[in-house]
Amino acid sequence: MNYQSTRGGISNVTASYAIKNGIASDGGLFVPMNKINLSVSEIERLSTLSYTDLAAEVLGMYLTDYSPEELLDCTNGAYTKEKFETDSIAPVYKLNENTYILELWHGPTCAFKDMALQILPHLLTRAIKKTGEDKEVVILVATSGDTGKAALEGFKNVPGTRIQVFYPDNGVSEIQKLQMTTQEGNNVDVVAVKGNFDDAQTGVKKIFTDKAFADEIAEKGFAFSSANSINWGRLAPQIVYYFAAYCDLLRNGEINAGDKINICVPTGNFGNILAAYYAKCMGLPVGKLICASNINNVLTDFINTGVYDRNRNFETTVSPSMDILISSNLERFLFHATDGDTELVSEYMKKLSEDGRYEVNDKLKSIIKDNFYASCCDDDTTIETIKNTHDKFDYIVDTHTAVGVYAYNRYVEETGDTTKTVIASTANPFKFNNSVLSALVSKKELEGKDEFQLLQMLSDEGNIRIPKSLKELKNKFVRFNTVCERDNLKEETSRFLNI
Ligand SMILES: *Cc1c(COP(=O)(O)O)cnc(C)c1O
Numbered sequence: 318m319n320y321q322s323t324r325g326g327i328s329n330v331t332a333s334y335a336i337k338n339g340i341a342s343d344g345g346l347f348v349p350m351n352k353i354n355l356s357v358s359e360i361e362r363l364s365t366l367s368y369t370d371l372a373a374e375v376l377g378m379y380l381t382d383y384s385p386e387e388l389l390d391c392t393n394g395a396y397t398k399e400k401f402e403t404d405s406i407a408p409v410y411k412l413n414e415n416t417y418i419l420e421l422w423h424g425p426t427c428a429f430k431d432m433a434l435q436i437l438p439h440l441l442t443r444a445i446k447k448t449g450e451d452k453e454v455v456i457l458v459a460t461s462g463d464t465g466k467a468a469l470e471g472f473k474n475v476p477g478t479r480i481q482v483f484y485p486d487n488g489v490s491e492i493q494k495l496q497m498t499t500q501e502g503n504n505v506d507v508v509a510v511k512g513n514f515d516d517a518q519t520g521v522k523k524i525f526t527d528k529a530f531a532d533e534i535a536e537k538g539f540a541f542s543s544a545n546s547i548n549w550g551r552l553a554p555q556i557v558y559y560f561a562a563y564c565d566l567l568r569n570g571e572i573n574a575g576d577k578i579n580i581c582v583p584t585g586n587f588g589n590i591l592a593a594y595y596a597k598c599m600g601l602p603v604g605k606l607i608c609a610s611n612i613n614n615v616l617t618d619f620i621n622t623g624v625y626d627r628n629r630n631f632e633t634t635v636s637p638s639m640d641i642l643i644s645s646n647l648e649r650f651l652f653h654a655t656d657g658d659t660e661l662v663s664e665y666m667k668k669l670s671e672d673g674r675y676e677v678n679d680k681l682k683s684i685i686k687d688n689f690y691a692s693c694c695d696d697d698t699t700i701e702t703i704k705n706t707h708d709k710f711d712y713i714v715d716t717h718t719a720v721g722v723y724a725y726n727r728y729v730e731e732t733g734d735t736t737k738t739v740i741a742s743t744a745n746p747f748k749f750n751n752s753v754l755s756a757l758v759s760k761k762e763l764e765g766k767d768e769f770q771l772l773q774m775l776s777d778e779g780n781i782r783i784p785k786s787l788k789e790l791k792n793k794f795v796r797f798n799t800v801c802e803r804d805n806l807k808e809e810t811s812r813f814l815n816i
Contacts, residue, residue: 318381320347320549323652324666325659332380333444336437336550337454339543340525345662346645347549348652353378355600357575364564368406369393371564372436372557378599379553380440387443395436395554400425402785407432407558409565410742412710415735416725417571418718418742419562426496427745427784428638429589430467432558433551437468438475440550441542445477452540455814456480457524459517459545461585462489463638463744465507466496468544473502480544481506481813483517486800488637490749491768492787499793506813507797510806513631515642520806521545530807537816546588547645555592556599562739563601572737579738581607581728583636583721584616587644589741594650594688604736609724610693611636616644620691623682625665626674635696635752636716638744643669651677654684690732692724699723703756713779715744716752747787750775 320335321328326343328350335347363371372392377385396406401423410418424431445454456478458468465482472480484497486509497507510517524530525541534541546552559580566572580603582590590608597603610617611634619625627642634640651662661678668675677685694702702719706712714722721740728734746753750771754763757778766774769791776783801809 318379319350321350322346323348323648323659324663331382331447332549333382333447336440336444336548337448337450337542339541339545339548344526344666345659346547346648348649349379353599357600357602360560360563360601361567361574363560364567366564368557368561369396371561372396372554375557375560376553382447383440383443391436391439391443394439400431400435405565407561409562409739410712411571412712415737417562417566417737417739418712418714419558419739420742421558422715422742422745422748424467425470425786426463426466427748427787428463428467429741429743430463431470433546433554434464434467434471434544436554437544437548437550438471438478442475442477444550450540452535452538454478454542455534455539455810456542456544457521457810458482458543459514459521460484460489461514461638461640462493463748464545466493466500469497469500469502469505469507472544473500473505475504479504479506479539479813481508481810483508483510483521483806483809485509485513485517486511488513488633488640490637490751492748492750492790493637495768495790495793495795498795498797499790500796507799508806508809509800510803511800512803513633514640515631516803517806518545518643520803524807524810527807534814534816537814539814545645546586552588552592552595552646552649555589556595559593559596559603559739560601566737566739575602577602577604577736579603579605579607579728579734579736581609581721581725581738581740583609583639583717583724583741583743585639585641585644587616587646587650589743591646591650593741594653597688598653605728605734606689607721607724607728607738608689608691609721610691611639611699611720612693612695613640613642614693615642616647617691617693619647620685620689623685624674624676625669627669628673635699635749636720638717639720651681654681690728692727694720694723700752700756703753707757707779713746713753713757713775713781714742715746716749717744718742745784746779746781747772747775747784754778
């Protein structure tokens with residue numbers, strides 16, 4: 318399988334090239350150049366495999382310059398019971414007759430980003446060797462909270478790599494901030510940016526496209542790479558768990574082979590839901606993809622009208638990992654949905670960067686309508702959904718997943734479609750304990766409580782166990798307290814690399 322840029326400037330490169338480089342030199346994203354078509358019987362066979370074996374097989378369809386043994390090494394190294402505290406890695410919880418929660422947050426940082434970022438370092442370090450790179454690879458990450466910590470955990474102490482994470486100073490939860498500022502490892506750095514996530518992301522993108530800076534660091538023996546969800550090495554591992562969920566339902570007799578399911582995904586950068594779209598395109602029987610957004614509802618509008626318009630206020634919400642106005646991975650969808658029309662994709666992306674807005678043609682609008690349904694909700698409704706879900710099912714969802722549950726309920730109300738649906742659950746509720754608790758107890762009970770008292774309270778309230786990694790934060794030393802202006806990211810990178 319070879320890869321090309323969504324903007325047409327580069328093609329016929331290997332998976333390891335795409336993974337090593339992260340973003341294409343023309344500013345586009347790497348996409349696979351061929352389609353994969355799986356039959357129902359092949360999917361039935363996949364349902365007999367363990368998560369690590371399944372992952373190696375699915376990844377093998379895309380990462381054809383990795384041997385099956387290499388991929389098994391990668392998946393066995395990434396998805397261990399020790400790190401995920403469960404054999405099934407991504408367990409499916411049955412909420413009711415038609416609704417299933419795909420719990421993607423059993424990894425070391427309690428968010429679904431671990432599903433990709435635990436394996437990315439394995440894929441990347443091999444990609445570096447395969448492409449003959451001899452430089453030390455510097456991973457730069459802009460994060461709205463979860464990616465940063467997951468990337469730090471994935472890359473800490475990985476030989477031949479360094480990682481620097483930028484997060485919006487006031488855009489992450491207390492727990493998220495603590496998780497990052499206490500990060501261990503001899504190759505890591507963490508910086509708060511005065512601004513929002515888009516400021517951090519724009520700053521990092523600027524560094525990545527600064528040719529002179531790239532030459533400068535190359536002279537000192539460094540090469541940049543990205544661990545953001547634009548990296549193909551992030552996206553490919555996310556396809557796996559949609560297969561795993563389908564196989565799980567199949568094995569448990571919840572569905573028959575070939576039955577369609579719907580998939581609902583709380584969405585920000587459009588990475589996680591795009592992975593579900595890839596799974597569908599590969600032949601996984603999927604009906605509708607339900608795209609759930611918070612009040613930063615640029616994707617809801619896009620799916621409903623065909624107009625992508627980022628000219629709106631950026632809102633800070635209780636689901637901060639979805640506070641995004643530029644959903645980078647949408648570019649990959651546009652590429653595939655136009656059958657690889659790189660000129661058209663480039664035109665839309667040019668309009669987006671110049672006017673902050675583009676409108677897709679009628680053909681695309683109808684493809685979008687066929688595949689997606691979209692809805693959004695505000696913070697009050699998010700909190701209400703957490704409460705209702707707990708009352709009804711005795712199950713606690715985090716703020717991001719709650720947005721998904723809400724969008725799914727709206728979908729069923731509007732369409733009457735009772736197709737079995739898997740809702741991607743993207744974070745452990747403990748990670749957003751304050752907001753989650755505000756749905757379950759009175760304000761008064763929360764007053765004056767520190768993060769660790771809140772963890773205990775949520776544990777008592779839901780009769781659920783506090784994840785070890787969060788409990789341990791209490792005794793950790795804060796290593797990183799640098800704050801930088803949003804135009805100064807490059808200076809921080811120079812400092813980190815000592816150049
Ligand atoms: C990153 C994240 C999302 C959004 O995922 P995208 O791939 O950016 O759409 C949703 N929920 C949580 C908890 C996240 O960390």
